[in-house]
Amino acid sequence: MFEFENVRIIAAKELRDSLRNRWFLIFTVAFAGLALALSAIGQSSGTQLRFSGYGRTAASLINLVLLFIPLIGLTLGATNLAGDRENGTLAYLLAQPVNHAEVILGKYLGMAASLFATITLGFGLAGVALALQGNSGDVGGYVATIVLAYLLALAMLSLGFFMAAFVKKTASALGGSLFVWLLLVFIGDLGIMGTAVVTQMPIEAVFFIAMLNPLQLFKVSSILTIQASLEVLGPVGVYATEQFGAALLPLATIGLLLWIIIPLIGALLLFTRQEKFVWS
């Protein structure tokens, strides 16, 4: 029988562990510092986007989220689970009156809470700084961007958990998560662009391939929350706006949700069936 109380206990432990994790704290301080700096820079200089106040800062923070949150989410998810398995704490925990689902979900929610804290701190500090400067504007879009950043963090964490099911060593999990991060952040974009140019790929194909990347889903949906059109993304953005219109935001959000749910279920199924892996 599934007991949510066990999930809560394990999540609380994971949250506390994350807050004691030196690397996590460095990530958080760096993210918050850069968010604050971007809000200040955004106010003092023009950007290619015609935003003001919260909208301008949200636009700047999107790029920061695209770099930082996948890195933290992937590495935290993959190394935590792989590390617990490698050092034997996972096996010892599973020998207690808990089940796999409670353990995996507890760990997931605990780490998710710590990621939410990082995002909230970064966006919160930037938001407070804007308010102190007397800025107003699209606060709703700003908050929506925060929520979408939460979803991206969950998706990256799910992917990290899923990757942890395939590696035996923590070092491999770290290497794998950094590779996937590079793939999603840089190689994915450049690869699609390069392939599109060389093969003269139709614009709709470029769009659909790009939408397989959870980072692009976040980018599209968050831009849509702070402005109505995707013109800023060029011809692909124009195509997407024309083709999908108002349905694009819910579709991109559903895409992000699928990136959360599918890898997490996959990770749970793999861990439940990998008794020899856990108990090696």
Next chain:
Amino acid sequence: MITAKNLTKRYGEAFALDNVNFTIEAGESVALWGANGAGKTTTIRCLLGVHSFDGELMVNDVDVRRNSKKARRMMGYVPQEATFYDMSVLETLTFYARLKKTPLPRIDEVLAQVQLADHSRKHVNALSGGMKQRLALAVALLSDPPILILDEPTANLDVAAQRDFIHQIQALNRQGKTIIFSSHRFDEVMALASRVLVLDKGKLTLECPPPALVEKLGLQRWMRLWIPPEQRDSALQVLQSQGYAYRPNAHTVYVRIGDAGKVAPLRALESAQIIIEDFDLLDGELVPSEEV
């Protein structure tokens, strides 16, 4: 009561357990005995319900395969080498107490029971191997389960820590707890077990009281003595004259421990003014060849 019927565990084509059947009554202390790979640890993992298996395994009328979590509520588990999260002793016990739905005041009781009360604020990484095993025992005892399962619990402990740990388990058995432990240490089995289940390549080959192991398995106990080189020949003469089986080695002498126990050859050498610099026991070793 624990019953296993046709307990079978396969890894691909290989059988880790092959149609194992046994019954363990409440209050018994049962040793799972066998060489590495015999199936001791696999049996324990099946009992805990953390390994899938074929056959039937019942713990106090709970079907382990169908409700392993409920079965685990009745069992406390001490692994060979417990690994804990990055917390203090008290935080560790609090975490597991919450998972086991144990009232937090119980933590003080188990800390006192395993003699870790003075170390509760220590970080787990600051504990010695013996203390870590005692902490694992404390975790196992939190919910006061009727059954304790121990997987080679003293394998990584020094002699003094082994003795302390065994005394604690003996006391728990006297209090009525059912003890199931795996071991390949003959001394441990003799001290703790009321019955031995002998496993060999996944099969249960023998069930007997511990003293019968010596006879039924041709098991002999040996000790290794460190004797100064200048007294070595004299020592061998004494051992021979007293009828002890022995085997000289490069720097040591192996002496078989007979029915008179391990002190007898030591006393014989001591009374002949032979200095014994050190000794250790080769628990559960099969008969060494080239016996003299």
